[in-house]
Amino acid sequence: MPILTYCDANGDFREYAFSDAKPILLRAPERGAARFAAGEGQPLAVITRAKVYQVPLVVNLSGDSRVRVNGRRVVGLRVLRQGSRLQVGDLEMTFWEMTLQIVAAGSTLVGRRCPVCRLSYSVGDEVVICPRCSLPHHKECWFEHEFCSNPGCLYPIRTTLKRVLAAHGVVIEQLAANSQLVTQSMRCAAGTPSVDARPFQAGQYVAYCPNRACGAAFHLECWVSMGNCPACRKYDVSKLLRSVFTPNTPPYLGEESAEPEDAA
Numbered sequence: 001m002p003i004l005t006y007c008d009a010n011g012d013f014r015e016y017a018f019s020d021a022k023p024i025l026l027r028a029p030e031r032g033a034a035r036f037a038a039g040e041g042q043p044l045a046v047i048t049r050a051k052v053y054q055v056p057l058v059v060n061l062s063g064d065s066r067v068r069v070n071g072r073r074v075v076g077l078r079v080l081r082q083g084s085r086l087q088v089g090d091l092e093m094t095f096w097e098m099t100l101q102i103v104a105a106g107s108t109l110v111g112r113r114c115p116v117c118r119l120s121y122s123v124g125d126e127v128v129i130c131p132r133c134s135l136p137h138h139k140e141c142w143f144e145h146e147f148c149s150n151p152g153c154l155y156p157i158r159t160t161l162k163r164v165l166a167a168h169g170v171v172i173e174q175l176a177a178n179s180q181l182v183t184q185s186m187r188c189a190a191g192t193p194s195v196d197a198r199p200f201q202a203g204q205y206v207a208y209c210p211n212r213a214c215g216a217a218f219h220l221e222c223w224v225s226m227g228n229c230p231a232c233r234k235y236d237v238s239k240l241l242r243s244v245f246t247p248n249t250p251p252y253l254g255e256e257s258a259e260p261e262d263a264a
């Protein structure tokens with residue numbers, strides 16, 4: 001589900017999770033304490049979704065100059081993106097559209113089944129909770145699909161993933177029939193037994209290794225479940241996804257995950 005993160009008056013890191021079921025009203029915070037949906041007084045702003053493409057937006061209801069996104073005053077409305085810095089009154093928050101969490105011991109997720117693969121969640125699994133319907137999915141079962149598996153929800157996963165990762169230098173695209181990967185019968189190097197025996201096919205979605213010296217192509221479903229890139233061994237996709245989708249995680253710039261080359 002989408003969350004806002006901020007530091008409270010004591011400087012402690014806080015998370016506020018909300019669902020798309022109802023728009024979230026943001027009021028002027030008092031003495032640094034965030035006041036979200038509840039409370040007295042006129043809201044300064046509201047977070048909602050655009051009818052078209054369901055893009056998250058902040059609407060400045062009050063015209064107050066202290067409603068800002070990434071430091072710029074919001075006149076009317078502004079699109080929120082993963083990691084946008086949102087200011088309402090004196091409070092600075094970070095907006096997270098999708099979040100990736102690791103199932104902890106004692107979590108209510110343990111023993112529940114993923115709606116895609118039907119396997120139960122175990123401690124240590126990486127899980128995404130749908131921003132719209134709150135249904136949890138395994139990381140791979142979420143990111144490799146176009147829409148949320150809940151037929152009543154159909155949250156647009158792929159368009160959101162493409163948009164968010166484009167800001168991190170990741171290209172995700174659907175292969176055309178005249179793409180080189182198809183015409184030259186190239187194969188995905190991930191080594192996933194079920195899909196990688198065949199060369200790339202038109203219509204498949206691919207993601208490229210963000211390491212510019214590499215750029216290897218992978219099926220999107222292989223890429224989202226990858227750790228270190230098997231082609232260059234210098235870019236760890238699981239670390240990238242964690243840094244982009246998990247609040248309070250340092251940014252991942254690639255390279256530092258390089259493993260020492262085997263001695264020749």
Ligand SMILES: [Zn+2]
Binds near residue numbers: 114
């Ligand atoms: Zn699953």
Ligand SMILES: [Zn+2]
Binds near residue numbers: 131134135149155
């Ligand atoms: Zn959903």
Ligand SMILES: [Zn+2]
Binds near residue numbers: 192196
């Ligand atoms: Zn593959």
Ligand SMILES: [Zn+2]
Binds near residue numbers: 214216231233235
């Ligand atoms: Zn690579």
